[in-house]
Amino acid sequence: MSAIASVAFRGINVTPKTNWCFLEVRTEDGLLGTGECTLANQEPLLEAEATRLAARIAGEDARHRNRLARLIPHAPGGLVAATVLSAFEQALADLAAQRAGQPLHLFLGGALRDPVPLYANINRGAERTPAGFAAAATRAVAAGFRAVKLAPFEPLVWEDGLSDGNRAAYAEGLARIAAVRAAVGPDVAVMVDAHWRFSPGGAAALIRDVAEFRLFWLECPVAEANRAEIVRLRGMANDRGMRLAGAETLAGLAAYRPVIEAGCYDVLMPDVKHAGGIEEIRRIAALAQTAGVEIAPHNPTGPVCHAHSVHLCAVIPNFLLLEVQFGETERFFDMVEGESLRFRDGAAPLPEAPGLGIRLGPGPHAPWIRMDRPWLDPRLG
Numbered sequence: 001m002s003a004i005a006s007v008a009f010r011g012i013n014v015t016p017k018t019n020w021c022f023l024e025v026r027t028e029d030g031l032l033g034t035g036e037c038t039l040a041n042q043e044p045l046l047e048a049e050a051t052r053l054a055a056r057i058a059g060e061d062a063r064h065r066n067r068l069a070r071l072i073p074h075a076p077g078g079l080v081a082a083t084v085l086s087a088f089e090q091a092l093a094d095l096a097a098q099r100a101g102q103p104l105h106l107f108l109g110g111a112l113r114d115p116v117p118l119y120a121n122i123n124r125g126a127e128r129t130p131a132g133f134a135a136a137a138t139r140a141v142a143a144g145f146r147a148v149k150l151a152p153f154e155p156l157v158w159e160d161g162l163s164d165g166n167r168a169a170y171a172e173g174l175a176r177i178a179a180v181r182a183a184v185g186p187d188v189a190v191m192v193d194a195h196w197r198f199s200p201g202g203a204a205a206l207i208r209d210v211a212e213f214r215l216f217w218l219e220c221p222v223a224e225a226n227r228a229e230i231v232r233l234r235g236m237a238n239d240r241g242m243r244l245a246g247a248e249t250l251a252g253l254a255a256y257r258p259v260i261e262a263g264c265y266d267v268l269m270p271d272v273k274h275a276g277g278i279e280e281i282r283r284i285a286a287l288a289q290t291a292g293v294e295i296a297p298h299n300p301t302g303p304v305c306h307a308h309s310v311h312l313c314a315v316i317p318n319f320l321l322l323e324v325q326f327g328e329t330e331r332f333f334d335m336v337e338g339e340s341l342r343f344r345d346g347a348a349p350l351p352e353a354p355g356l357g358i359r360l361g362p363g364p365h366a367p368w369i370r371m372d373r374p375w376l377d378p379r380l381g
Contacts, residue, residue, distance in 0.1 A: 001029035002062050002099070007054035007088070009037075009047045010360065011368030014331040017375050018124070019368040020302035021046050022360060023087035027062050031098055034359050035090030036273055036304035037083045040376065043368045049077065049084040057088075063099070065092035071276035073254040082251035082274055089277025090308050090356075098355035104311040105350055108278070111314035115347035118324050119147035119191065121300050125327020126150070130172075130179035137180045137188075140326050144345035147189035147216060147321060152176035157377055158199040174209060181213045189216035191245070196220050196380050200229035207236045217243035217267055224250065230264040243267050248298035252276050256284045260291050267320060271298035272308050285316045294320040301325065303336045307358050310348045322348065337361040 008024045021043060025033045037046055057068055069089035071082060097107035105111045120143075126136035137148045156169035181190055192215055198206055203221035210218065218237055222229055224247060234244040245267035247259050251274050259265065268288050270281045285295045295318050299309045306324060313319045324343065325332070333341055338358035339351040351357025 001027070002031075002095075003028045004057055004060050004062050007050060007057065009050035010365070011043045011047065012335070012365040013367060013369045014302075014335070015124075015329050017371065018328065019043055019371070021368065022302070022304055023050060023084065023091055024360070025062065025088065025091040025095065027095060031095050032359060033062070033091035033093075033095035033098070034304050034356060035087030035094070035277075035308070036302050037087035038273060038301040038305065039080060039083045041371055041374045041378075042080055042083075043370075045080045046084060049081050053084055053088060062092055062095050065089060065096065066279070068092065069277060071252045071280055073252050079249060079251060079274060082276065086251075086273050086275065086277045086280075089279065090272060090304070093278050093308075094356040101354050103350065103352050103354060104308070104356055105314040108282075108311065108315045111350055112317060113314055113319070115344065115349045116310050116313045116319075117321055117347050118145065118343060119149055119189065119321045120145040120326035120346070121149045121323050122326050123149075123151045123193075123300075124325055128154075130175045133176045134179040134183035136327060137190075138183050141184050141188055143326075143343065144347075145326070145343075146187075146346055147191065148180065148184060148326075149191035149193055149219070149323070150176060150180055151193040151195055153194060153197050155377065156197050157379055158197060158202050159379065177210060177213050177215075186214070191215060191217045191219060193219040194221045195376065196223050198222055200226060200233065203229075203233050204236060207233060207240060207242075211240040211242075215242040217245040219245040219269070220248065221246075224259075227259065227262045227264055231262055234264060234266065238266070243294075245269055245296065249274055252280060253283045253287065257287065260288050260293060263291070265293065267294045267296050269296055269298040269323075271305075272312060273301065273305050278308060278312050281312060282316065285318055289318040294318055296320040297322055299323040303332050303341055303358065304356070304360070306332075306341060306348075307336075307351065307356050310350065311356070314350055324348075335361055335363075335365065
């Protein structure tokens with residue numbers, strides 16, 4: 001009765017700039033488990049990988065998730081395959097908790113916190129001016145958030161050199177940060193996501209220039225492979241009172257181990273959509289805890305990833321804060337049925353229904369669309 005009857009990929013367009021993608025796993029006894037596999041601009045590959053996965057696991061017992069959803073570091077397919085597998089693992093965990101009659105956080109051993117504290121990623125809901133970012137941050141604080149994050153430096157890319165465009169983008173980025181800090185005051189945490197836009201030398205200058213804004217953390221300043229430089233930058237950031245955060249697109253414990261052992265980051269940001277799912281992130285978090293590293297999962301996408309992340313963050317001892325995309329679209333709340341995902345004073349109450357607590361509503365949902373001009377420069381992905 002717990003055999004897998006079907007695996008369905010659902011790609012849904014929610015704004016002119018955003019598609020969200022999901023995986024629904026149905027068993028022969030009628031249970032439905034849901035995971036999220038959003039990966040910007042990769043929708044055709046995600047759907048093809050989901051079709052391949054469905055053929056491989058048809059008829060398998062959904063209770064055997066350790067075997068069925070095992071992430072193998074050297075397997076081909078890259079981040080696309082890891083993302084689909086992560087969504088599959090999420091869906092199997094949802095099914096297992098439903099079958100046990102427990103909310104997912106209780107099935108995972110019980111919550112260490114309720115509610116789960118959040119921070120507001122204001123990028124998608126802000127006009128791209130200093131005043132626009134300040135207004136979005138003000139709205140987030142009015143909604144109860146005590147921490148906000150912005151990604152202020154587009155279209156800067158360090159490979160373009162010391163151009164007039166890069167100089168202007170850098171100055172504008174600093175102005176955006178200054179406006180947000182002035183708008184929210186000294187008691188609200190401000191984070192800055194650099195989206196790997198800087199060379200190590202440029203990132204060192206950035207750390208010096210943003211010190212006056214008393215950032216809570218600086219995120220992803222340079223490419224993840226530059227571990228020795230990241231360690232150096234972490235020391236510079238710590239000396240100025242801020243954390244260094246990153247590692248949001250890695251998949252599997254094996255990818256995180258050298259980052260942790262090298263001492264790259266104060267805060268790791270594994271994403272339940274990419275890192276291998278819930279159990280793999282628990283393993284990553286456990287290793288990070290031995291090194292005194294905090295966990296703040298990457299979570300700027302859709303409602304299913306958010307719901308899984310809330311359950312996950314409730315059970316991680318070294319959890320810090322959970323990201324949410326603030327102000328992008330009401331579809332985040334309206335496209336699912338079950339328990340409410342509405343934020344309460346900058347936090348997420350734990351769902352109490354069996355399993356994940358939500359599922360995708362019947363729609364109608366617009367199918368995903370091709371984004372010919374992606375919001376993030378492809379050189380940074």
